[in-house]
Amino acid sequence: xxxxxxxxxxxxTKRIIGHIKGDHPGPTLVFFGGIHGNxxxxxxxxxxxxQELNDSPLSCxxxxxxxxxxxxxxxKGKRFLEKDLNRIWTHSKIKNINGKTNAEHxxxxxxxxxxxxxxxxxxxxxxxxxxxxxxxxxxSKTLPFVTINDALINRRFAKLFPxxxxxxxxxxxxxxxxxxxxxxxxxxxxxxSGQHSEExxxxxxxxxxxxxxxxxxxxxxTDVGKFKDYYGQLQKSADYNSNFYEIEYRHxxxxxxxxxxxxxxxxxxxxxxxxxxxxxxENLIKAEKDTIIFMPLYQEQxxxxxxxxxxxxxxxxxxxxxxxxxxxxxxxxxxPGVSWANKQKQSLLxxxxxxxxxxxxxxxLLGYRNRVLxxxxxxxxxxxxxxxxxxxxxxxxxxxxxNKSI
Ligand SMILES: [Zn+2]
Numbered sequence: 001x002x003x004x005x006x007x008x009x010x011x012x013t014k015r016i017i018g019h020i021k022g023d024h025p026g027p028t029l030v031f032f033g034g035i036h037g038n039x040x041x042x043x044x045x046x047x048x049x050x051q052e053l054n055d056s057p058l059s060c061x062x063x064x065x066x067x068x069x070x071x072x073x074x075x076k077g078k079r080f081l082e083k084d085l086n087r088i089w090t091h092s093k094i095k096n097i098n099g100k101t102n103a104e105h106x107x108x109x110x111x112x113x114x115x116x117x118x119x120x121x122x123x124x125x126x127x128x129x130x131x132x133x134x135x136x137x138x139x140s141k142t143l144p145f146v147t148i149n150d151a152l153i154n155r156r157f158a159k160l161f162p163x164x165x166x167x168x169x170x171x172x173x174x175x176x177x178x179x180x181x182x183x184x185x186x187x188x189x190x191x192x193s194g195q196h197s198e199e200x201x202x203x204x205x206x207x208x209x210x211x212x213x214x215x216x217x218x219x220x221x222t223d224v225g226k227f228k229d230y231y232g233q234l235q236k237s238a239d240y241n242s243n244f245y246e247i248e249y250r251h252x253x254x255x256x257x258x259x260x261x262x263x264x265x266x267x268x269x270x271x272x273x274x275x276x277x278x279x280x281x282e283n284l285i286k287a288e289k290d291t292i293i294f295m296p297l298y299q300e301q302x303x304x305x306x307x308x309x310x311x312x313x314x315x316x317x318x319x320x321x322x323x324x325x326x327x328x329x330x331x332x333x334x335x336p337g338v339s340w341a342n343k344q345k346q347s348l349l350x351x352x353x354x355x356x357x358x359x360x361x362x363x364x365l366l367g368y369r370n371r372v373l374x375x376x377x378x379x380x381x382x383x384x385x386x387x388x389x390x391x392x393x394x395x396x397x398x399x400x401x402x403n404k405s406i
Contacts, residue, residue, distance in 0.1 A: 013075070015114060017043065017066030018050025026061025027216045028126040030119070031209060032134045033066065035086050035177055037073025038299070041193055042135020045205030058223045063126050064213065067118060072107050079301040082106040087173065087303070089180035115177075123184075128391045131157070131216050132181045132188040135205050137196045139299040142267030143238045144204045147190040149182040150369060151383035152324055153392050155244075155317075157187050160215045160397055161208065162235040164268065165244050166294070167312060171369045172250040172304070183381075185388035196299075200237060207233050215397060241268070244312040246364070248291070251278070251305035256297075259305050265296040268309075278305055320365040324384050332366065341379050348380040 017033065033042030046066035053060075068074065070085045085108045088097070094116065097109045105113070123130070145164040148154035158165045169190075170179045181188040191208050194201035207230035214221040221227055235242075253259050260279045271277070275287045277296075287308075294307040332348060333340050341349035348368060353376050363369075368380035392398045 013071050017046045020064045022060030022062050024061040027129045029064040030132045031066045034074045035069035036079045037070045038077050038079045039137040041137050041201035042205050044202050049209045062218050070111050083108045087175045089177050090175040130186040134178050134190045136192045137201045140296045141195050144193050149383050151387040153187050153387050162242050163238040164241050168247050185386045245309040246312050247307050248310050249308040253305050261296045265293050267294050269293050324367050346385045350378050352376050
């Protein structure tokens with residue numbers, strides 16, 4: 001036990017919260033907490049779990065890391081100090097940051113460089129299958145939920161957890177850490193455990209960590225003494241909701257000072273047409289139809305005012321699973337107005353003037369998610385083409401779902 005306050009502080013600013021290397025080969029688990037500095041629950045949860053594993057070691061297979069995110073922002077309890085650390089993980093931004101000198105780096109540039117180095121080291125020295133988990137919390141009340149980039153490996157692993165799953169958030173956010181990991185083809189789940197300050201958010205992250213360790217085979221399920229309790233806790237906390245949802249709309253903020261969310265909304269709350277949602281300058285923003293509100297913003301920092309979501313019907317999940325397994329999406333470039341955007345053939349360029357008959361849901365089914373380039377073109381990235389399915393093919397959770405459902 002560390003009692004010296006200076007030492008304690010030194011411990012709290014260490015990048016690595018914990019690392020456990022098992023005696024047998026197995027998966028590599030990488031957990032991040034506090035990529036947003038005002039979201040401490042994940043850090044506290046990881047400290048707790050790694051401490052418990054250190055105090056009473058279990059037989060482990062593979063390797064597990066807990067990584068602290070934005071340390072300077074965590075120390076100040078702020079989302080970020082100069083720029084959002086979870087919006088700068090694009091290849092061009094990373095290249096740009098690496099090209100700058102240390103003196104030119106912003107606070108978050110430095111954090112990116114340090115975390116990037118840790119990730120590269122792990123990928124170089126450890127063996128797969130790799131699992132990346134990123135812990136967050138929200139400013140509003142919410143059910144705990146998982147966010148994933150829409151690749152089948154992510155869907156299948158995420159489905160093991162008894163909480164709602166949000167697909168396609170990558171279309172709306174630029175440069176989150178997990179999109180960077182996903183582009184490398186690994187399983188990557190974001191877990192939003194609840195509201196920032198709630199104790200339940202810590203408990204949910206602790207439960208999620210143990211379940212990940214069991215589901216990935218890092219620990220034997222039977223060795224996780226409270227497995228059933230953890231599972232039950234997440235189930236209850238999520239109101240027994242484990243549906244898939246799609247983002248339908250993102251309310252982007254140009255200036256957060258112009259925006260005020262109406263009080264009292266919680267994520268996953270159903271609202272009827274005409275409900276006032278927010279005030280922006282002098283405009284009252286109302287729901288244009290019956291919808292579900294998601295991540296309403298109740299804090300001073302952020303780029304999104306709120307999102308609207310809809311439940312993904314199971315037929316769409318099943319059909320898209322089938323189409324992706326048959327690799328139908330790889331044929332789209334022969335269609336008029338559609339061409340490969342890069343040599344690696346991971347991205348499609350769509351001319352909307354020519355290919356206007358293809359709607360977004362059509363591309364979604366095949367695993368493509370888009371980013372708008374200009375008025376007449378958008379680029380579609382296919383998570384399936386980059387996903388390292390081979391790496392996960394022999395895991396129990398990949399195999400059980402191969403011939404059915406998603
Ligand atoms: Zn966050």
